[in-house]
Every structure is written in structure tokens, then in C-alpha cells.
Amino acid sequence: MQTRTATDTAWFTDARLGLFVHWGIYSLAARHEWVMTREKITNEDYRPYFDHFDPDLYDPRQWARDARAAGMQYAVITTKHHDGFCLFDSALTDYKATNTPGGRDLIRPFVEACRAEGLRVGFYYSLIDWHHPEFPVDGHHPRRDDLPFREAEAGRDMAKYRAYLHGQVRELLTNYGQIDVLWLDFSYSWRDWGWSKGKGADDWGAHELLEMVRDLQPNVLVNNRSEVRQDFFTPEQYQPRAWMHVDGAPVMWEACQTLNGSWGYDRDNLDWKSPGMLIRMLVDGVSKGGNLLLNVGPTARGEFDPRARATLAAVGSWMHHHARAVRGCTQAPADLPAPPDCRYTWNPKTGRLYVHLFAWPFRHLFLDGLAGKVAYAQFLHDGSEVRLGEYEDAGHYPTVRADAAVLAIPVQPPVGVEVPVLEVFLRG
Numbered sequence: 247m248q249t250r251t252a253t254d255t256a257w258f259t260d261a262r263l264g265l266f267v268h269w270g271i272y273s274l275a276a277r278h279e280w281v282m283t284r285e286k287i288t289n290e291d292y293r294p295y296f297d298h299f300d301p302d303l304y305d306p307r308q309w310a311r312d313a314r315a316a317g318m319q320y321a322v323i324t325t326k327h328h329d330g331f332c333l334f335d336s337a338l339t340d341y342k343a344t345n346t347p348g349g350r351d352l353i354r355p356f357v358e359a360c361r362a363e364g365l366r367v368g369f370y371y372s373l374i375d376w377h378h379p380e381f382p383v384d385g386h387h388p389r390r391d392d393l394p395f396r397e398a399e400a401g402r403d404m405a406k407y408r409a410y411l412h413g414q415v416r417e418l419l420t421n422y423g424q425i426d427v428l429w430l431d432f433s434y435s436w437r438d439w440g441w442s443k444g445k446g447a448d449d450w451g452a453h454e455l456l457e458m459v460r461d462l463q464p465n466v467l468v469n470n471r472s473e474v475r476q477d478f479f480t481p482e483q484y485q486p487r488a489w490m491h492v493d494g495a496p497v498m499w500e501a502c503q504t505l506n507g508s509w510g511y512d513r514d515n516l517d518w519k520s521p522g523m524l525i526r527m528l529v530d531g532v533s534k535g536g537n538l539l540l541n542v543g544p545t546a547r548g549e550f551d552p553r554a555r556a557t558l559a560a561v562g563s564w565m566h567h568h569a570r571a572v573r574g575c576t577q578a579p580a581d582l583p584a585p586p587d588c589r590y591t592w593n594p595k596t597g598r599l600y601v602h603l604f605a606w607p608f609r610h611l612f613l614d615g616l617a618g619k620v621a622y623a624q625f626l627h628d629g630s631e632v633r634l635g636e637y638e639d640a641g642h643y644p645t646v647r648a649d650a651a652v653l654a655i656p657v658q659p660p661v662g663v664e665v666p667v668l669e670v671f672l673r674g
């Protein structure tokens with residue numbers, strides 16, 4: 247069965263950078279959002295996190311401001327993660343933020359804050375559920391090794407869980423106005439980019455689910471993880487080597503990356519990526535036609551912790567000067583190979599080419615195929631001219647392609663620019 251897909255996708259590929267937020271009662275454990283199943287915690291033993299969830303410092307307007315200042319144009323939040331806890335006021339469960347000391351729907355103010363700050367809004371929703379009494383005790387379930395429990399629970403009814411799942415997605419797409427992204431997660435076979443072939447798609451009733459989604463919100467962009475092919479693909483914690491192709495055709499894709507390897511707040515984790523690395527990941531993705539969804543795991547009290555804020559601020563300071571080499575940009579034409587240690591991004595509307603310098607060149611930068619075609623070039627951070635240069639040995643010991651444009655690069659890289667970028671204006 248062919249499922250409908252969204253038609254308005256331009257805003258998404260134009261934005262290129264979004265915020266992912268993983269927040270839930272696992273933020274109290276502060277040791278990864280999978281803590282429940284990694285440590286095989288029962289519902290009873292997980293309960294203290296529910297009973298103590300009181301995000302008194304939650305200020306989604308501040309989150310949205312931080313995201314915007316980082317150059318992000320959309321934000322996707324976990325409405326329910328695998329542990330089954332809902333940040334939204336679902337009529338279908340008691341296991342929700344309204345019943346914690348926090349005492350309210352935490353999704354509604356998030357949606358309002360995003361809209362107020364001009365961000366598009368996305369909902370992450372976990373297809374699997376370790377709390378729901380009808381969700382099977384499968385190989386990822388926290389109780390998987392508890393044989394008597396598994397035996398006692400062998401009669402769990404996926405059809406009942408499926409009705410719950412469909413009902414909650416209906417609530418999410420009915421009660422919060424226009425939703426721009428629906429980020430369904432955890433399909434068993436998404437790593438093969440498969441759809442409609444895993445048992446998951448049948449378990450979720452994915453085709454019916456997506457029919458409902460399209461009826462409720464025709465323009466919402468949906469990822470591929472329900473195992474039914476939808477609008478975009480989601481490589482997780484790695485950078486594709488090239489523009490992602492499925493069945494021989496390029497697809498819309500969005501890499502999701504953590505700041506430190508964990509999606510949920512992970513207090514003692516020291517594996518933080520540097521701002522420079524994250525900016526290079528963003529650029530690398532755009533140079534291959536993809537987006538970056540960069541994650542923050544807020545604390546139990548409802549804040550982005552100082553490390554996350556500092557990282558977002560650093561990304562934002564780069565984006566302040568370089569957004570135009572990212573937004574509305576994509577992979578450069580195939581006959582223009584980027585120089586070593588560089589990435590090209592290209593704006594098809596303006597025809598400008600952006601050269602992102604991942605390492606500082608040795609005085610000359612060779613742009614193959616562009617001899618005679620560079621009308622003007624400048625650094626993007628300060629708008630200072632970069633002139634065409636002479637490469638003195640070219641005549642004697644030619645090692646450079648005759649069709650290369652040569653740019654004269656100063657000895658010193660600019661101070662405080664994580665990834666310097668040249669903006670190249672090409673002749674008509």
C-alpha cells in the first residue's frame with residue numbers, strides 16, 4: 247500500500263539545523279535515557295523518578311531562545327520515550343507529567359515557546375513502551391531476563407497496545423495545533439533502511455497509523471522509523487559518506503547527533519564533542535544534502551546544563567556569521583570536487599559556493615574546475631576579500647590541474663572562527 251507523504255518540505259531542507267530534546271523522568275537518574283532497560287529496572291523501582299519529577303526551573307522560552315541563538319529553526323521533543331512516561335497530558339494513561347509533582351502538561355508550553363520564537367515544532371514519540379502492560383516483554387524490555395515474569399506476561403496483547411499508540415499519536419496531532427515533524431522511534435529494522443518488511447510495521451499498524459497522521463496533519467514531515475517509507479531518513483550518531491540514496495534515488499535525510507553520546511541528561515559523562523566538531527558535522531551533512539538534529543538532554547529541574555548551553559552558544563556564534571553557508575544550501579554540483587580538508591556547500595538560488603576550511607591551507611587553495619570562473623571571493627566571517635593568487639611553480643613542475651582557480655590564503659587563520667568559510671561568487 248502506498249502511503250501519502252508531505253509535499254511542503256522546503257522549509258526543512260532550507261533550515262538544515264534543528265534541536266532535538268530528550269527529556270523525561272530518566273533525567274533524574276541522569277545516566278542515559280535507556281537506564282531502565284540497561285539496568286533492568288522494574289516499574290516499581292523506576293517509580294521514584296516519577297514521584298520526584300519536579301522541573302521547577304522549566305522555562306521552554308529559554309530553551310527556544312537558546313535554540314534560535316544557535317541558528318536552529320526547528321525543535322523536536324520527546325513526548326514519550328521508551329520508558330513510557332508521557333510529558334503530555336494524555337487521556338489514555340496516568341503515567342504522565344500531570345500526575346508528577348511537576349503537575350502539568352509540559353509539552354504545551356514547549357509548543358507555545360517554539361512558536362513564539364519562530365521555531366517549527368516536532369514531536370518524537372516512542373513506538374516501543376516498557377511501561378505499558380500490553381507491550382510485549384521483548385529482547386529490549388527491562389524485564390527480558392526475568393523468566394517467571396516473562397512467562398506470567400506471555401499473554402500480552404499487541405493489538406491493545408497498538409490502539410493505545412494510535413490513540414496517543416492522535417492526541418498529539420489533534421491537541422497542539424500544527425505540528426511540523428513527527429519523529430517516530432524505534433523500529434527494529436531501521437538500520438537496514440527497511441520498511442514494510444520488519445515485524446515492527448505490522449506491530450505498530452504502521453500503514454493505518456500513517457493514514458491517520460496524514461488525515462490529521464497533511465503537512466507534517468514524518469521520519470522512516472515506523473518502517474513505512476515516509477519523508478526523511480535518520481542516520482543516528484554517524485555521518486553518511488555521501489548523500490543518502492534509497493532504491494537508487496537521493497532521499498531527504500537528517501542526521502541526529504548527541505553532544506556527548508547520550509540523548510538523555512547524563513551527569514557523569516565526559517564524552518563531549520567540541521563545538522568545532524559539531525560545526526564540521528553540520529557542514530559535512532549540508533555538503534551531502536542533509537540536515538543535522540542536534541540533541542540536548544535537559545536536567546531534571548528543567549534546564550539545559552552549562553556544558554550544553556556553552557556548546558549551543560559556540561555553534562550560535564559560528565552560525566551568526568555563517569548561516570548563509572548553511573541555510574538554503576546543499577551539495578555542490580558533481581563536477582566541482584572540493585579541495586582536500588574542505589567541504590563545499592552551495593546555494594542553488596544565488597549560485598554562490600562556500601568553501602569550508604576544515605584545516606588551514608598552505609597559502610594556496612586550488613578550486614578545480616573553476617579557473618576563470620571566480621568573479622569574487624571573500625571570507626564570510628568578516629567580508630574581507632580573498633584574491634586570486636599566482637602559484638609560482640605551476641609552469642615548471644606542474645602538479646596542479648590547469649583548470650584550477652588559485653586563491654591566495656593568508657598565513658594566519660582568523661582568530662576565534664571554528665571553521666573559516668570562503669564565499670565564492672561565480673561568473674554567470
Ligand code: GLC
Pocket residue numbers: 268279280431432482502509
Ligand atoms: C534510538 C534510541 C533512543 C534515541 C533515539 C534518537 O533509537 O533508542 O534512545 O531516542 O534513537 O535517535
